[in-house]
Amino acid sequence: MNLYFIINPAAKNGRSASIWEQLQPLLDQEGIAYQAYWTTRKGEGKEIARRLGEESVEPIAIAAVGGDGTVHEIVNGAGSLTHVAISCIPAGTGNDFIRGFHLARASKRALRQLIDGARSGGVLSFDLGRFASSAVPDGAFANSVGCGFDAHIARAANRSAWKGRFNRFRLGSLIYAFYLVKELFRYQPVDLDICIDGKNYSFQQAWMATVSNHPYYGGGMRIAPSARADDGLLHITVVGRMSRWKILALFLSVFWGGHVRMKEICVFAGRNVCIRPAAPVPLHADGEDAGEGEVSAWIEAKGMRVIGAEPDE
Numbered sequence: 001m002n003l004y005f006i007i008n009p010a011a012k013n014g015r016s017a018s019i020w021e022q023l024q025p026l027l028d029q030e031g032i033a034y035q036a037y038w039t040t041r042k043g044e045g046k047e048i049a050r051r052l053g054e055e056s057v058e059p060i061a062i063a064a065v066g067g068d069g070t071v072h073e074i075v076n077g078a079g080s081l082t083h084v085a086i087s088c089i090p091a092g093t094g095n096d097f098i099r100g101f102h103l104a105r106a107s108k109r110a111l112r113q114l115i116d117g118a119r120s121g122g123v124l125s126f127d128l129g130r131f132a133s134s135a136v137p138d139g140a141f142a143n144s145v146g147c148g149f150d151a152h153i154a155r156a157a158n159r160s161a162w163k164g165r166f167n168r169f170r171l172g173s174l175i176y177a178f179y180l181v182k183e184l185f186r187y188q189p190v191d192l193d194i195c196i197d198g199k200n201y202s203f204q205q206a207w208m209a210t211v212s213n214h215p216y217y218g219g220g221m222r223i224a225p226s227a228r229a230d231d232g233l234l235h236i237t238v239v240g241r242m243s244r245w246k247i248l249a250l251f252l253s254v255f256w257g258g259h260v261r262m263k264e265i266c267v268f269a270g271r272n273v274c275i276r277p278a279a280p281v282p283l284h285a286d287g288e289d290a291g292e293g294e295v296s297a298w299i300e301a302k303g304m305r306v307i308g309a310e311p312d313e
Contacts, residue, residue, distance in 0.1 A: 001059050001118040001307075003034040004052050005089070006045045006074060008066030016066050016091035019107045023065075023089065026108065030115055045070050049077030053084045061085045061118055061307045067092010068143060072286035075128070076140050080300065085123045085307035087114050093219065094176075094287060096143050100214030100229055101126065102310035113308035124311055126229040128303035129213045133283050135291025142304065143286045144217045144224075145297050147275045148208030149187050149239070149247075151282035153179045154218075155289055176218050180251055184244055191278040196236060196270040203266070207239040207247065209275050211297045215257070217287070224267075225257030230311070232301040236268040272298045 009017045020036070027034055039045045049062050062084060064070035071088050078084045089110045090098045097103070104110040116122065129141040146154070156179045189205040203209075210217065212224035212235045227235035239250065242264040253259045260267055273296065280292040 001061055001085075001121070002056070003032060003114070003118055004060060004062045005034060005036040005065055006048055006062060006070060007036060007038050008045065008064070008070040008091075009038055011066035011070060011092045019089065019091045020065050023107060023111050026111060027115075032115060032118075039070070039073075043073065045073030046077040049074040049079075049084075051077075053078030053081045056083065059083050059085070059123075061087060061114065061123075063087040063089055063114055063307075065089045065091050068094050068097050068286050069288055071097045071142060072288050075142050075286075075304065079140055079142070079304050080128060082305070085117075085305040087117075087307045087309075089114070094217075096216040096219065097286075099216040099220060100143060101306050103306075103308055110308065117308040123305050123307045124230075124309050125302040126304050126306055126309070127213055127232060128300040129211070129234065129297060130300055131211075131285060131290070131295055131297040133291045133295045134293055135283075135289075136285065139285055139290065141285045141297075142213060144210055144212045145290065145295060146208060146210045146217070146284045147192070147277060147295055148190070148206065148281050149183075150208045150210060150218065151284035151290075152187055153183060154284045154287045155282050156183060158287070158289070177251075181248075184247060188279075189241065190281055192238070193276040193278075194236070194238065195272075195274040195276075196268050197272055201238075201266075201268075203238055203240045205241040207242060209236060209238045211236050211273050211275075213299075218254075221251070221254045222257040223254055223259075225260060226267075226269075230302070232299060233269045233271060234273055234297060234299050236270065236273055238266045238268075240264045240266060272296075 214229040224235040283290040
């Protein structure tokens, strides 16, 4: 199996480049044939992955050397191709793909898993999320799609100069907590209509709705504790009308999944979801900006192959 690496030099304030420099000698020592590509702009990882997938008819593996944003681009470029397996050498801020698909969090161990998987054919099939919004008419996601306050936080964090400063001190995940507090008293909840597998639900003054493929988002938060990446379902978490101070408690308890016991939280599961906010609130897909307003999401069961992953228990 041919190995390809897509390296995002901007990930974690440039730390991904140093990680790659440490990994290259290990690949050479193993006598592994590989090709590496460096991205220079947003969206280029998707283009490279698509080209690699289209040019090959044999099984290949494409690994991100970066974070969830780089994985998101690879998934959208080639994630649904049956001869392409994807993986990740963690070098980003959130690294929720690593958590959700049980990949190693240490870069050298992740490379070892990737090499062993390539040699043994250790590829597992997982569910792939699909979505459509006004800004992204045909998108895919590995982790989650969000509408509302979480997308607002992700957008603010990704656009902030503070993200680089936090990453410089290896505190990148705290950027989301920083903007949670900063934006808490500015964001205005909106009414939401949600349709799940043909059943309609309405929520007044909802803070957010998140559609998950596995438990994690936002740098390790267990937003959907019961979700599995191989159950053929999307897991929807809606945060309804809630005081601003209680939102802080929610985002503390979400790290261990305790938020689902709150009366303002509604949890659903289904295969097709449509979220219609009363106002054009922000959307995100795997933490990346996905526009504003209405979003539809559906599951493609076993539609994505991951190499070096461990099955859900």
